[in-house]
Amino acid sequence: GFQGMLTLASGTTHHFTKEIQQLKLQVFFETENRLRVKIVDARQSRFEVPITTPKVTNAATNLQYKVETRSDPFGFIVTRKDNGVVILNTTVGPLIYADQFIQLSSSLPTHDIYGLGERRGNALVSTNWNRLLFWARDQIPKDHANLYGDHPFYIGLENDGKAHGVFLLNSNAKEIELQPSPAVTWRTIGGILDFYVFLGPTPEAVVQQYTDVVGKPFMPPYWPLGFHLCRWGYGTSENTWNKVKEMRAAKIPQVNIEISFILCVEAYETLNAAVNIADVQWNDIDYMQQHLDFTYNHDKFNTLPNMVSDLHNNGQHYVMIIDPGISNNQPKGNYPAYDDGMELDVFIKDPTTMEPIVGVVWPGATVFPDYTHPSIGSYWEKQLLRYYELVKFDGVWIDMNEPSNFGTGSKSGCPNNTLENPPYVPHVTGGALQDRTLCSSAIHHSTTHYNVHSLTGLFEMKATSEALESIRKKRSFVISRSTFPSAGLYGGHWSGDITSTWEDLRKSIVSIINFNMFGIPMVGADICGFSGFTNEELCIRWMQLGAFYPFSRNHNMKAAKAQAPVDFSTSAQVPMRNALLKRYLLLPYLYTLFHSAHVNGTTVARGLFLEFPQDSNTRKIDEQFMWGSGLLISPALYQSASTVNAYFPAGFWYDCTTENLGKRINSNGQYETLQSELHGSIPLHIRGGNIIPAQYPDLNTKKSRKNPFLLLVAPDNTGKACGELYWDDGESLMTENPSITINFVLSGTSLTS
Template identity: 35%
Template sequence: MEAKYRNEGDGVVTTNRGRVEKKQTNKRCCIAVGVIVVLIIAAVIGIIVYFVEFHNKQPESEAVKATTSLPPSQPPPGPVQAAGQRVDCLIDQVVKTETECKQRGCSWDPNAADDGDKCSLYQSADVGYKMSAQTTNDSITLLELSWDGEKRSLFSKVEDIINNIKLEIKELNDNTLQVTFTDANNPDRYKVPIPLNIPAFSAKPKLYETLWSKNGDKFSLKITRKSDNTVLFDASVADLVMENQYLSLSTKPPSKNVYGFGENLHKSFKHQFKKAETWAMFARDQPPGQDSKQHYDNLYGVHNFYVCIENSGNAHGVFLLNSNAQDVTLTSGPMITYRTIGGILDFFVFTGPTPMNVVQQYTALIGRPYMPPYWALGFQLCRYGYKNTSDIKAAVERTRAAGIPHDIQYADIDYMDARKDFTIDPVNFADLPEYFKELRANHSMKTIIILDPALSIQDGYQIYPQGKQKNIFIKWPSDNSSAICDECADEENNMLGYVWPDNRTVFPDFFKDSTKQIWKEWIVNQSRELEFDGLWIRPGEPFWNLKCDMSHSLENPPYKTKACHIYADELRNISDKTLCMVAVQGENDEYNHYDVHNLYGWSQTLPTLVALREAVGNNKRGMVVTRSTFPGSGQHAGHWLGDNSANWQHLRESVIGMLEFNLFGIPYVGADICGFFGNTTSQLCKRWMQVGAFYPYSRNHNGIGYIDYYLVYIVGLYPSIYCRTTTLVYIVGHDPGSFADRSVAELSKSSLETRYRLLPYLYTLFYKANTYGDVVVSSLQFQWPNDDAVLDISEQFMWGDAILFSPILYENQTRVEVYLPEGRWYDYYTKAAVDNIGKQHINITVDSNSEIPIHIRGGRIIPTKHSALTTTQSRQTPFTLMVALDSNDEASGELFWDDGESIDTTTSSCLVKLLQQISM
């Protein structure tokens, strides 16, 4: 490995050749007013008591706050960084004051336009980590960094500063490198225990070059693209911070065309970098919000990965592998600041150079997406609030009567006895097993049931003692000093809390082999009583309610991440709505929940898939869908975007979520069609069904208590199901067959029929995702990264590189603006070519009964089949080809085909290359 010095402005850096990188009080002496005030006070006290008991609010004596020891410091005269490139010293505070800023030894700028720029970390050339030594070989560079100068800390005690850092830069291959910051004096410090597919070293010429500061100089690091010297990863813009419970690094991306980070609710696919925005990353049972503050909440999973499209049209990606609670702050610089409260800083940089290359390189590392069975691409129907099997039957029958394709029917938690896993309600759902068999035998349909990880400790429920015997549950630390209430632990020191079942519950620890084995046994035994084809798991964040000892540093870390700023402006605890952070997990209790919280859903997914496949047998793939995800989850499961609401905003944002999860390596994704919370409307549900028909995971689902008895069928509308009568009929649900407005069912039917015709193409896209790491749903940015007109588009999406969808996403919308990039395009419905050749905005007039605009890209061949009520029936129809010629009168395409459900079909499948060329 050859090293050399290179001058960059006034600084000197070392380069390793071949390596790149947010009163009026009107008192009245009136008895009536006094009574009202007393009543209000009583109500407030009652609410407070409720939250104390059930929402993890601690008694004052228990909520002992950790103290922060900060050395006295004379604040510097002012910030030295430009606006938008400052690191916020008061990022953990809702209200920022000059006094507190100066107490932290930071620079105060009262005139800063952006609130995130007012109090900033003072960057000193003489204080911080400096390069002290380096060692290199063919593919690995080891750099030693040591703290130099006066020690100061924003959030921790000064003694918590990590004095010596080992920086390891690994060239993994020609397009990927790893940059890891660890504690040189503590090699056993927690690291994320997920398997990665680290590529073998390649001697191919590298696309990147890595530059770092020379010995004795303050630390800086840059990774550049060799072909044009674009700086992809610039860590010289702000000080590196490494403390026991606070780690921070800032980087400067080469453009503001950044996509990714999650799981959050983003208003646009492209991040804006207009003001400081901080996105929380800590898995929570946090439904998507609707106001501006809730948009920054973390939702159910954690994906610290982004793709950046550079000004040249090239693309790169950056992934931070860290499973502790963390934040990402984007400022106008542009600058990206990472903050986490544990573990190490382990970055991977993917140099593309195309956006698709970046995702391929990322999924090569974390694991390729799983191949869903063909039937999993069919339409799915669910409801939380089916009162009995008859409710499920009615939903299925009215869907079929409307001619709406329907492949999969769900049973939510309602089917269980007292919400206990592996049980069936003996009164309301005793006939569910027979009905599921009937759906399979008579209608070629599939069934899915829900399983929750939380298991009841109720007397007589055999799952609990079986699990105790195998020692599978998450525990308090061995000394039990943190269990602050008698009801929080059982005799084996298992952690107890409350969630869905009526009694207290325990959580299985899926880091244990014994847990995986007994979980499989329970699922297989359940399948013998109630046959199913897939499993739906949640709440794997995990979601729980119990009391935690707030005097412990793991429960009350010195830095309050954005995840603690929930419930409006109130600062809460990191353990709210989940397990206590001191909980121990692993074969030998080697992990604290503090470190592996974000991995719970990930850890449950593979054992569930393994168990499912044994339960269904016959070498079938089965299907698992999960709510909580982490990088790598897409290898084993799909994901739905959580408990959204029935409103137009969430309809629009579902498109963004779908695009983002394709970046994250989880392309089998979709939102609850028509919304989970709230009462939908016929117009909203109609438009949502039109969009949801083209989610990879297409499921209509809603919550309990909404439109429970919605007026729908008028006399004789569907005489095959409902007898003619002079009375009106009321039913449960907001499935598409349940509306008095018949256009909901009619447009749902036509949109889903279009989907079913196109399923051979969609299935082929999943094959390419599984084999090569391609996205299934693509943004326009991915296909035309050099076209500035597409960089901000959030409301159009594509299947692969051939089919463009421009949905109707606004209430009472009468016009859809469609951008057609370069090339020839065809209207899907009329098959007519669009006038002119691409790079144009066209306006399409729509009315209440219009289909959503769909266009086919010239030069593509799309395999299709006839639509039917199920995929089983559709697969039996002949293939047809839709040939869309480009301006050269040429077209090509692919078709992957197998039996649609076997695990390994390499010897019984085929991949057909399609080519059409017309010679004039």
């Protein structure tokens, strides 16, 4: 690479105080397909995001890009070598670099931009003066709002089908504005400019190159691939346990699924299974004593330990919620989570008093662990271990970790300074940085909340994952509401407090697609919606779709009516269970996809535009998606629908539904009208050229794993197909985990492995 010095032109005024007089430009040719460009203050250090990224000492060769600079005005230009496409050209506008306002603009080679989250909207991001906001917030998902996570990474699909990606590694409050020329403007109010540019050339290659930087996703245990059930409002452990028992009693009627595609198996196979449809039971905050973390209510939830033992005895698992807010109003010596934190001095501090900053969350007055503190790991593990000795939980659900505060800043207010009232405030929801969170000038171990606010969820995930592995000596399972790049190393995400509407049903697919691009493939949405009132038709359709979320959980709030499958009519339960039966049948394939994500950084669920970038028809499609490259999922997403207008990219596609099993579509890139009756099957198609490993399902994932395997073989137009199965014990730490990978190849009538 190279570097150079930039000096502020004399007479330059941008109406921002403390403009940096001298900058250093650093350009790193890290790999042949990855470029890093940093612009930093040449004279003093500024905050940089403390995540681990690759340390490259030698410049790469055989570069697929060319970098040029211009001096008047300053800018850099990144060009794709093989065809001359300009990926970035920042000479289109001035670089502004002040202490609390940094802005850089660039031309874009395409209008087809994807990613940039967390947000609610379409997969294809509008470039029509579209301002996107980045500042983690406890916000019910809605359009044009900054939501729980901060992911300033996009993928651009160029006119010829090649793809590139751009990632700004910056955790301060930001705006990214897309303009119709097309162009992009990045604005941040702190930190530095630290760009990674990925040359692909395929979208999947871009995601792999991105995860080379932020880290490959964690390898989940096998059991979280099952179906999860939760509700805020069970109220007692007996109610929770009774729901578990109802789910066990509601066994699926014997469903015959004949599995055969042309050359699928030697002969037709028949699947008869009575399947319990809740593999993992969860509890929301109502299990706690007065909403205190690491406690349970010994009156209302007195049988909780017994219930968890019963789950384990039946091959099921248990997950409970933890919030970061720790009550500070308990008598001294009565609440170890607070007492231990005070002893270790691990709480975020009020900038005025230098005592722990106090906000208000579910238990009332609360203080907040500083997840950047060097002692946070031992503190957090101690609290989880103490609770584990009471209740043998299997995974942890971490919520409210933006961090959320029901007030503004703190109970005693925030100072009047430039961190609380910066010269420029991005157009964040609520209008102020401290709205529904902590004071921006709150003190962390080595910096201020202004810099690390959006990192809270990431670092809580890290502490929780590491504690779980230490306590249970098995792979961890953590689901977090707030995320930041690198979060996929430690756990998954659910899309928060969505509403029981057809619109949120449809938009949930975009969340699944986006978070897979962000390197967080263990992602799902609350099936049937979290808030509002679902109905039987909507919940059937949502259960059919949600059976194919990578993370499949039905959950809602206490003010809404119960919506577990057993809360609906017996006729409604049949299509719900049939969808889950298909999921369980395909779990070996899903598990193999997760292993590929863990090793290679590939997506598990992906939009059609990621798999077929050369097909321009796929670029706006976000109501279908794929598992890997082999399975196409085309859900019914509209009220009263009995058909789906589904797009099939060119090739052979084999129907995987019971009604039309093995029917082949030979597509030239066309739409097909598929039957999808409410009480029928969700349309599933296996792509020609794929061999998908499957397994006869049983009462839960533990029992399913003991059943025989089968292969779903879908030849392409040359009579060939291939596939892979990854298998291990489903729970051991990856460092001590014997495993096997089997590759399958079909050529003509010969199937080998």
